[in-house]
Amino acid sequence: MKIMQLLPELNSGGVERGTLEIARALIAAGHESIVVSNGGRLVAQLEAEGSQHLSLAIHKKSLSSLWQIRPLRKLIQQHQPDIVHVRSRVPAWLTHFALKGIPAQQRPHLISTVHGFYSTNRYSAIMTQAEKVIAVSDSVVKYITEHYQNCPPENIVRIYRGISPQEFPHGYQPSALWINQTFKDFPQLENKFLVCLPGRITRLKGHETLIELLQQLQNQYPNLHAVVVGGADAKKQAYLEELENNIQAKGLRDQITFVGHRSDIREWLAFSDVVLSLSNQAETFGRTALEALSVGTPVIGWNRGGVAEILSHLYPQGLIDVGDQAALLHAVQQHINEPQGVEPVTMFSLKEMCDRTIDLYKHVLNLD
Incomplete structure (x- = not known):
């Protein structure tokens, strides 16, 4: 053909x-x-x-x-x-x-x-x-x-x-070299419970929800830290500044790190303790959620679109009613208090x- x-x-x-x-x-x-x-x-x-x-x-x-x-x-x-x-x-x-x-x-x-x-x-x-x-x-x-x-x-x-299970194998761990370099670049991440929000910097990806979540949890869990993996293109610089100002105003400067656009997304997903999927609009598929689950990292996300389909098959305990901040808070607390395992992915x-x-x-x- x-x-x-x-x-x-x-x-x-x-x-x-x-x-x-x-x-x-x-x-x-x-x-x-x-x-x-x-x-x-x-x-x-x-x-x-x-x-x-x-x-x-x-x-x-x-x-x-x-x-x-x-x-x-x-x-x-x-x-x-x-x-x-x-x-x-x-x-x-x-x-x-x-x-x-x-x-x-x-x-x-x-x-x-x-x-x-x-x-x-x-x-x-x-x-x-x-x-x-x-x-x-x-x-x-x-x-x-x-x-x-x-x-x-x-x-x-x-x-x-x-996705390729060879590229995102179950139980994957970044190399010692990668981890050492990451702690050198971002020393604030050491010995922290890492919550990762992957995706480019746009209003659609739920950064405000993440900031709100951190504000609610910061006193209870001082070792909780959020990592935003994704860059802001030229048109989105103003929105990134808006986020930074919001973080500063809420006193969360030490609880959240923007690592910019990365080509080592697999490492960040595997390195994190929980990955969040909080888009304001339904995703048609939700590849990043699938990649995270494939390496064995739990995913918590809104119950809609492609992400909901992936979670309902592979990690139903990660599904949260859309916009239910209390349920999101509870789910993250649960994962901090009792780390959850993810079964090997055999679909998608x-x-x-x-x-x-x-x-x-x-x-x-x-x-x-």
Whole structure:
């Protein structure tokens, strides 16, 4: 099979990671993999792993992107993929128009993946207009069926995102070298009960809830310390300052550490005693929660979206009613007083995600 995946850019994020994982699995199974995007820092890795990358400016949410319809049509006609797999709204619209100009019998099959709870409108509806629509969780299936009745339920295929148990093995511990370096960089973390909030610095990730939680617990547990793992991009610097001022005003300067953007997320998840998932909006999947549970770190999170699906299967005692601060407080207290174990994770594997996606491609092409 020859598969062409389309996404805006190849820098970082769940959509990008999923694209690379499927590309790698296609090559490993002897198929051809092409990725079309505006480029980015993951292109080198993609090409090193055997895929072909084609650069096209399909990333801008603006009318100027319509100039890319003809170049995209040309690429599709030139490379003749069996399937075009769109993973984002702008590329999906451009593909929609590009395919219209190709005779029906020469058009590739079209598959989309709904990665997000997009705003419900005509612009987002394009993601549900493909032969098969992959939803990354049951929450996303529900979102599509509720908001886009024109998408036949039999066209929706739930394929959970997955992680590699080899990359996040149960009981994983960071090296002594990593721990020593971390204590050197952040001496305030030594001999502390560490609560970790992973995710970039945005209003959506629940930092205010974390600050409130620390305020309630600081007198009772002086050795409790929070670590925020995630950076703030240029547009979010003002929000980071707002958080810092809030922390200062509440006298929590010594109880919370921002470690910025990190590439060693596995180490931080394993090093922490508890990981929190407190997003103000439902997550479509919740990969970080899964990674934490995979290495054996308990996760406490709001009972909604993909995180709730992961927790209900793997660590139901970590589920908290959305916004119930008292229940959150109680759950954290319980974990401090009595450390909890996490069973080895046997679901949500990367291999299963890749196998099921490739099986879907074959099914669409009547090869199964």
